[in-house]
Amino acid sequence: MATVTDATLKQPAGRPAKRFRLTWPWMLIILAGALCLVSLVRLITGADDITSVGQVSAALRLAVPIGLAGLGGLWSERAGVVNIGLEGMMILGTWFGAWAGYQWGPWTGVAFGIIGGILGGLLHAVATVTFGVNHIVSGVAINILALGATKYLSKFTFQESGGSAKQSPSIERIDTVTLPGLSDWMKTLNGKHWFLVSDIAGFAGGVVTGISLLTILAIALIPATWYLLWRTPFGLRLRSCGENPHAAESLGVNVYKYKYVAVIVSGALAGLGGYFLADAAGIYQEGQTGNRGYIGLATMIFGNWLPGGTALGALLFGYTDSLNVRSGGDNVHALLLLLVILLALAVVWQLYKRKPVPAVFTAVVAALLLWWYLATDQVPSQFVAMAPYVTTIVVLALFSKRLRMPKADGLPYRKGEG
Structure with a gap:
């Protein structure tokens, strides 16, 4: 005769064992282990640039627009709206920000870049939330519309103001910040090429050397997003719309309102990421976003719809991309x-x-x-250019079984049909 024990009470038959959760302590342990491995590889191969101050600074700069797009996708999908239109919203943010930036200054450009992204987000919300258009169809339509609209607008704005139909006049860039004493000290330590110490100095130096105020803002948005969505009643209601909107409706939550807010914030973040690209280059150029909206969506999935994971995914892509931009095949060969x-x-x-x-x-x-x-001795240049995209695909393939999207993500919702 079977007996009932405490173990069987705690773990009923048929219920799967509790899955491992990637908490902040575990993330820090993983980062520390990864840093030790990278330092070991650097010593063996002699590829000292893989953790240099310049390499880390470039990686951070390349990660910011992707991370902002990923955060935008997180806001939208946590409320149950798939946002394939992030690329189009970034394009609108880039164009509107550059248009305002060369006329009235960089911070006006930031404001208009956000407004441009909001316009795309609002259009996506109207189509998907109000009219029930398929989320993928609406997102793809916004991407196509943004690309066509910016091409058309450039012909009679930038072309008549000293630019051309494919690029804007020069934009004043937002100030960068360097901590003189700490920056110099980190560069000195990094130049010693010691095990682990120099690598930590390289990463720290990249954060305190020539960092844009927009980068600081983007970094601050990561904990802000976590706090708003996971530690406030507003965030609980918004996330409930992405998990079970009919249950949220039965508790008095205005699901339509929260979906609208989420998608508009999503567009604003994507637009800010778009303007960051224009500010980094000092000019708007056609095709400047380079499909970073789609990569941002991939980093959000890699990050399991969490702010910290999304940031890590963006840093991973930014780092692999910086290897291509700075030094080509030598560093990628070392990372093999x-x-x-x-x-x-x-x-x-x-x-x-x-x-x-x-x-x-x-x-x-x-x-x-x-x-x-x-x-x-060296990786072909074609593979170096492919490295960021291959890395993204491999990471998504390896971690796909551990990912859990919001249960009602992408599903149509109509009030009273629950």
Whole structure:
């Protein structure tokens, strides 16, 4: 006769075991481990630039617009609205911000960049929330509309003001901040090339050297988003609209209002990310966003619809992209060894979990990469350009089973139909 124990009360039959959650302490442990591995690879390969102050500064600069787009997607999808239109909203933010920026100054450009993104977000909200248009169709339409509208507007604005149909006149850039004493000290430590200490100095130096005020604002938006959505009644109501809007409606929540607010904030963040690109270049150019809206959406998924995870995804993409921008194949070749080590650790983990088939497959891939690393001195330039996108695809493939989107994300909602 079966007996009932405390264990069976705590874990009923048929209920899956509690899944591992990526909390802040675990994220810090993972970051520390990754930094140790990168430092070890740097010492072995001699590729000192992979953790230099300049490399980290470039990575942060490239990560900001992607991270802002990812945060925008997070706001929208937490309320149950899929926002494929982030790319179009970034385009509108870039164009409107540049148009205002060259006439009235950079901070006016910031305001108009946000307004441009809001216009795209409002259009998406009207289409999806009010009229029930398919979210994917609406987002793609906004991307196409934004691209066409900015091309048309550029012909009789920028072209008549000293620019051309494809680019604006020069824009005054927003001020950057450098902490003189700390910055110089970090550069000195980074130049010593010591294990771990110099790498930490490189990352710290990249944060305190030539950082834009817009970058500081973008970083501040990460904890602000977490606090608003997870620690306030407003955030609880908004997230309930993405999990079970009919239950939220039964509790008196105005679901339409919260969806509108979320999508408009999403557009504002994407528009700010768009203007950041124009400010970094000092000019607006056609095609300037470079599909970063889509990459922002991918980083949001990689981050499991959480602000911290989205930021990590944006930093990962920004770092791999900065390798291409700064030094090309040498650093990417060095990081092949890092990938081999990570795959070796994955093999050990899979064997521990008694998954022999995935372990064998991973071991074969690791062996091929090790052969590639030993047989060559440099990675082809084409692969270097592909590295950020390949990294995104690989990361999403590896972590897809651990992701959980809001339950009502993308589902149509009509008041009273629950």
